[in-house]
Amino acid sequence: MDQEQAFNARRHFIKLTGLTTAGILLSPSNTFSMNIGSDDAFKPAILGGAPIRSKPWPEWPIWNVETDEKLVVDNLRSGVWSRAALVKEFEEKWAKEIGTKRSLSVVNGTNALIVSLMQSNIGAGDEVIIPVYTFIATAAAVLATGAIPIFVDVDPETFQIDPKKIEAKITSKTKAIVPVHILGMPADMASIMKIAKKHQLLVIEDACQAHLAEINHQRVGSFGDAGCFSFQNSKNLAIGEGGAITSNNDALMDRCYSYHNYGNPYGAMVGNVSAGTLIPGNKLRWTEYQAAIGLVQLKRLQAQTDKRHENATYLRSKIMSIPGITPYRLYENVTKAAFHLFAFRYNKNEFKGLSRPDFVKAMKAEGIPVMEGYAPLNKMPYLANAFQSKNYRKMYTAKELDINVYNKRNECPVNDKLCNEEALWIFHSTLLTEKEDMNDIYNALEKVHANAEAIKKSIK
Known part of the structure; x- marks a missing residue:
């Protein structure tokens, strides 16, 4: 572990443990934190370290x-x-x-x-x-x-x-x-x-x-x-x-x-x-x-919706400080979101070039169920197949069904980047826990960020 990685690991350890001796531990020349059996706390779970969370998340659906x-x-x-x-x-x-x-x-x-x-x-x-x-x-x-x-x-x-x-x-x-x-x-x-x-x-x-x-x-x-x-x-x-x-x-x-x-x-x-x-x-x-x-x-939907909104708002406020992580934004007039999925964007350049699929693997190893989300909907074979169907050929002219012209008209480059590089989700039942459980997600993100270089090298 080089000096920068050790420094980042100490910083993460302080966040996990709440130690008050931060000034001492964060000194680049200090090696005490590395000699108290804490390597496992620093080490990413994907590389054999202890995961941030081993406690299960709520199952879905709920039935009493x-x-x-x-x-x-x-x-x-x-x-x-x-x-x-x-x-x-x-x-x-x-x-x-x-x-x-x-x-x-x-x-x-x-x-x-x-x-x-x-x-x-x-x-x-x-x-x-x-x-x-x-x-x-x-x-x-x-x-x-x-x-x-x-x-x-x-x-x-x-x-x-x-x-x-x-x-x-x-x-x-x-x-x-x-x-x-x-x-x-x-x-x-x-x-x-x-x-x-x-x-x-x-x-x-x-x-x-x-x-x-x-x-x-x-x-x-x-x-x-x-x-x-x-x-x-x-x-x-x-x-x-x-x-x-x-x-x-x-x-x-x-x-x-x-x-x-x-x-x-x-x-x-x-x-x-x-x-x-x-x-x-x-x-x-x-x-x-x-x-x-x-x-x-239906009897519990309102309380669950309130809980999801509260926890999503808290989690958003925490993770927006992590470089390379950009959480969703709600429009100003939104008074409540349902958060079927908690969404954020990932910038691999801020994670030492760690690919999004490998980032997902690292987060899952830490006990955080992260997903990549949708593929571009405008670039799937079902559209051409629909246009080639008997009914569509009877309803439209050949020019109207020219899939190349259609595809050009329906290009969505921002979506291509979102789907192929950036978007990440966390399932809604994860938000039905307590506020302190949201810290596990934040701490896992911090841990993967601090060790992104080592994770990237190990997966090659």
């Missing part, structure tokens, strides 16, 4: 047998398993949580997006603007309607769609914007709604990762024409699979309800075979036991 199972078991024993009173109760409570008149449950968040777009008359020949930094479901939903997704580059500080780049992508074919509150952090809805109003565009919010996130104390999913949520197993409100649409537009919600129940009239009951089908529909209904799980999970 004593408090959670009665409603679900009672429903199973009742035999009433198709959509009925429990589904209606969940929908009413979810609408109240989001602050909209109506809510409709569907089988997943992807179908929440598809149904919202289809019943807003989005289809063949239309373009829908979406962020490039998002999960595949956002683009897949647009393609499912027969429309074409148009990608807008990311604001790397917030990880959200960059509103300053939206208008350049609007054409006469543009019919809607789908802002995504990605990672549980709200997009800049004030700017997006102004653009949508100016160009008379629909706004369908993809809030699948943003349960109870707020802008000026208004919940996301209540700003646009509709909001879409996911309750898949990893989400902040976990049901296994499931989704919901929220809206204040009664006519839209009536159509969505009809579509999700075979196209039968709004309010038609399950099992009614003579209701008289009104529109081409699908079967996307919830079961009662899904709703029972959701109602149980």
Whole structure:
């Protein structure tokens, strides 16, 4: 260990132990700290040292047998398993949580997006603007309607769609914007709604990762024409699979309800075979036991959201001092984020050139579950395959389906850098611990930073 590494290691040791003899230990000529059996504390776990954290992080989803199972078991024993009173109760409570008149449950968040777009008359020949930094479901939903997704580059500080780049992508074919509150952090809805109003565009919010996130104390999913949520197993409100649409537009919600129940009239009951089908529909209904799980999970969602926001805010304040680590930024009007994922950017130049994959390995060795995140969504084969499909070739001209022209129009260089070099995530259940647990993440980052050169050399 050279002099610089020893100095950095002593500095890290002081932070870990809280020693008051910092002035003595940080003296470059002092070797006392290296002779008290503390090498293991300095040494990165990936090189055989002791990890910062061996205590497990909270598992997800959370299930309490004593408090959670009665409603679900009672429903199973009742035999009433198709959509009925429990589904209606969940929908009413979810609408109240989001602050909209109506809510409709569907089988997943992807179908929440598809149904919202289809019943807003989005289809063949239309373009829908979406962020490039998002999960595949956002683009897949647009393609499912027969429309074409148009990608807008990311604001790397917030990880959200960059509103300053939206208008350049609007054409006469543009019919809607789908802002995504990605990672549980709200997009800049004030700017997006102004653009949508100016160009008379629909706004369908993809809030699948943003349960109870707020802008000026208004919940996301209540700003646009509709909001879409996911309750898949990893989400902040976990049901296994499931989704919901929220809206204040009664006519839209009536159509969505009809579509999700075979196209039968709004309010038609399950099992009614003579209701008289009104529109081409699908079967996307919830079961009662899904709703029972959701109602149980909903009871603790607010407290969990508050805890995530509090711990994320604290962790952000700690790690922003580490060279090469740049945590997320929230827009000024955000009053609460859901933090489905805690996001930060990594600059390998400040870590002696340590690659991002090797940094992730070093952090995991320290007991910190760090992930690299999304690949560029605009550069995957599904787009060319969709354009080559029978339906798309019937709906569009060859010129409109020229994938090379499309790719050039949809270049997003900021996103390329974010996805390929910078972005890192920590899963939301990690934020459901106590404030002192956040120090483990900070200390691991400090430890890897202080030993980046040694880690880099050892991995070659």
